[in-house]
Amino acid sequence: MGRMTRRAFAAAALSTLATAPGAAAAAAAAPAVPARSAGPASSRVPRAGAEMRGVWIATVANRDWPSRPGLGAAAQRAELIAHLDRAVRHRLNTVVLQVRPTADALWPSPYEPWSEYLTGVQGGDPGWDPLGTAVREAHARGLELHAWFNPYRIANHTDPGRLAASHPARRHPDWAVPYGGRLYYNPGLPEVRAFVQRAMLDAVARYPVDAVHFDDYFYPYPVAGQTFDDDDAYDRHGGAFPSRAAWRRANIDALVRETAAGIERVRPGTRFGISPFGVWRNASTDPRGSDTRAGVETYDDLYADTRAWVRNGWIDYVVPQLYWHIGFAAADYARLVAWWAQVAEGTGTRLYIGEALYKAGAAGQPEPWQDPVELSRHLTLAAGHPQVRGHVFFAAGDVAADPIGAMARVVADHYRRPAKPPH
Numbered sequence: 001m002g003r004m005t006r007r008a009f010a011a012a013a014l015s016t017l018a019t020a021p022g023a024a025a026a027a028a029a030a031p032a033v034p035a036r037s038a039g040p041a042s043s044r045v046p047r048a049g050a051e052m053r054g055v056w057i058a059t060v061a062n063r064d065w066p067s068r069p070g071l072g073a074a075a076q077r078a079e080l081i082a083h084l085d086r087a088v089r090h091r092l093n094t095v096v097l098q099v100r101p102t103a104d105a106l107w108p109s110p111y112e113p114w115s116e117y118l119t120g121v122q123g124g125d126p127g128w129d130p131l132g133t134a135v136r137e138a139h140a141r142g143l144e145l146h147a148w149f150n151p152y153r154i155a156n157h158t159d160p161g162r163l164a165a166s167h168p169a170r171r172h173p174d175w176a177v178p179y180g181g182r183l184y185y186n187p188g189l190p191e192v193r194a195f196v197q198r199a200m201l202d203a204v205a206r207y208p209v210d211a212v213h214f215d216d217y218f219y220p221y222p223v224a225g226q227t228f229d230d231d232d233a234y235d236r237h238g239g240a241f242p243s244r245a246a247w248r249r250a251n252i253d254a255l256v257r258e259t260a261a262g263i264e265r266v267r268p269g270t271r272f273g274i275s276p277f278g279v280w281r282n283a284s285t286d287p288r289g290s291d292t293r294a295g296v297e298t299y300d301d302l303y304a305d306t307r308a309w310v311r312n313g314w315i316d317y318v319v320p321q322l323y324w325h326i327g328f329a330a331a332d333y334a335r336l337v338a339w340w341a342q343v344a345e346g347t348g349t350r351l352y353i354g355e356a357l358y359k360a361g362a363a364g365q366p367e368p369w370q371d372p373v374e375l376s377r378h379l380t381l382a383a384g385h386p387q388v389r390g391h392v393f394f395a396a397g398d399v400a401a402d403p404i405g406a407m408a409r410v411v412a413d414h415y416r417r418p419a420k421p422p423h
Contacts, residue, residue: 051422054352065080086400111198146271187218187303219248279331280305282294290336310351356394375406
């Protein structure tokens, strides 16, 4: 496919996407996007140019929020509001909230159970609407809210009996594959791909989210000595492909293309972004790849052709996770920023950089990460590439803790004035 904008592609692809039951009606009934208030982020201080200043809020395993399962609704809401207010104080403009961490939901979904990370029991009603509240409160503060979905992870264990009785993976055990101590939906089944899109697009239909966001999990990261058992799906659906790897990549490409089209159908104007592992392929594997020696390559190991998604304009933005320091021999931050800038150049895909704030000051990390200036140097270096339109920091809990002041240094050096996110 030649290059085209994601919007143009989505319009062309709409006829090939299976209609999500009830989605059109839900979209028609969804509230209009609320007006953005002036809020704390929109003071009379002159604004910087538009750039992404984002932070991920991870809910899986209660990583960032809620701080623990079983908190009451008021306490959960207060913690969420604290994260939003902190983002405003740091002059960030976007929060990326994980709303489907393990084939569950942080909104009243008709497709999947409430997340166990809210009440401690999967399917337990938390007594409030976290996603609806997050959208409303983020917008009231001048923040964008990007809804972060994990498409295929079912559970961080392999026991279907531990899932809620109503869980789709229990009703369709043939959809699930145990691998590496976790349970995954099989991306090779067209009915799985259609289902996960319906489940995710329900949130887009209900709420005026600013973007749909995927992280780096497609086919699972490889585990030594284990095989992802998709033999039956490959026998049934892989006959037209030259190899299993090509078939797997086609499955993920289809998810990306169809999701883009579905977003455009359900809520036109909502963006679609993906945050992949930072290395597409090493140059030793493919001359188009980066000057790296990474042990994982998304094209070959996760079956995610992230370079093609950018070059073909299938997504609105990409946030490669460049979670290494400047000068790291196997995967140098500086070289990877330059490589991704070249990939994004001339496309309609916005490039933001994913930053490993969680490494700053962490025990066991190499010396550069013990320097509070390392992260600020990343932003200075990236500013030399005009294709880089901002940064997203992992993650909200680390913005709050900031043990060596790395985030404070970023704010002091680079975020002295508010900025709108680029559109």
